[in-house]
Amino acid sequence: MSVAKIKRSVALLLFITLPVLMAPVDLFLAPNYWVKSIVKIILFILVPLSLNRxxxxxxxxxxxxxxxxxxKGIIILAxxxxxxxxxxxLLLKDMFDFSMVTSQLATSMxxxxxxxxxVFFYIPLVNAMIEEGFFRGFGFLTLNHFWPRWLSYTLSAVVFSLYHVAIMASWFSPLLFLLLIVSLVIAGLFFNYINEKTGSILTxxxxxxxxxxxxxxIGLSLFGII
Known part of the structure; x- marks a missing residue:
């Protein structure tokens, strides 16, 4: 096998394997959110960066x-x-029961x-960068150098969705859960598109x-803080 084939095969295998390794940590093993975050940084950032060298x-x-x-355009989109x-x-809160979200957060994280x-500040400032660095930086933008465009687009969006779905599977009713899966895949494809246009994960x-x-x-409202 050529060096180029080894590089692209290892990249693909790593992108699929690391979220699989992270899933049981999120679901069962780690005692709280901060321990899970440390493991996530190791798997999603330190491991890819080390192997990238x-x-x-x-x-x-x-x-x-x-x-x-x-x-300016990115800020407007945000x-x-x-x-x-x-x-x-606001449209859906009277149609679906969101009360289980807070209890699941307390139990699992x-x-x-x-x-x-x-957590309110950590998630958008730090956790979002960890996920973009992995799913778009290491995932889409890196895989796109070695694999067909359609595969990089699809795989990155699907893995992004399934990773989150595995964490939040018990938080919502079945219908809301299905909407969540579809929304996350669409979000993943959209993120890939704007990254492809700019070449940067900052977008x-x-x-x-x-x-x-x-x-x-919304969490502030569910917890009764606001």
Whole structure:
């Protein structure tokens, strides 16, 4: 097998394997959100970066290049994403039962009303970057150098969706769960598209952070903080 084939095969295998390894940590093993976050940083950031030094899949600094004229449009998209998610919640909150979300957060992640404010800021600022670095930086943008475009698009979006779905499977009713799967796949494809246009994960990171901020705002309401 040629060096090029080894590089692309290892990249693909790693992108599929690491979320699989992370899933049981999220679901069963780690005692709280912060322990899970440390494991996530190791698997999603440190492992790919370490192997990238050997396989040289991508120049990491190139993933963070962003032209100044793109910033305004990205901020507008992030604010729009925030508004759409808040609006969707306001429309659906009387149709679906969201009460189990807070109890599941307390049971599986030790997140409660007392520590939620710290999580409120951590998720959009840090966790969103971890996920964009892995699913779009290492996933889509890196795989796109070695594999067909359709495969990179589809695989990155699907793995992104399934990873989150595995964590939140017990949080919602079956219908809302199905809507969640579809929404996450669409979000993954959209993130891939804007990353392809700009070549930078900063674009999807800002929008992802806006989405997380909206979800956390809803969390403030569910916890009775606002």
């Amino acid at each position: 050997y396989f040289k899949w991508v120049k990491v600094k190139d993933l963070f290049l962003l032209r100044r004229k793109q910033i 604010l729009g994403t925030y508004g759409v998610i808040i609006g969707a919640y 030790a997140i409660n009303k007392n520590n939620f404010l710290l 999807s990171y800002v929008i992802h952070a806006g989405a997380n901020l909206a979800i956390n705002t």
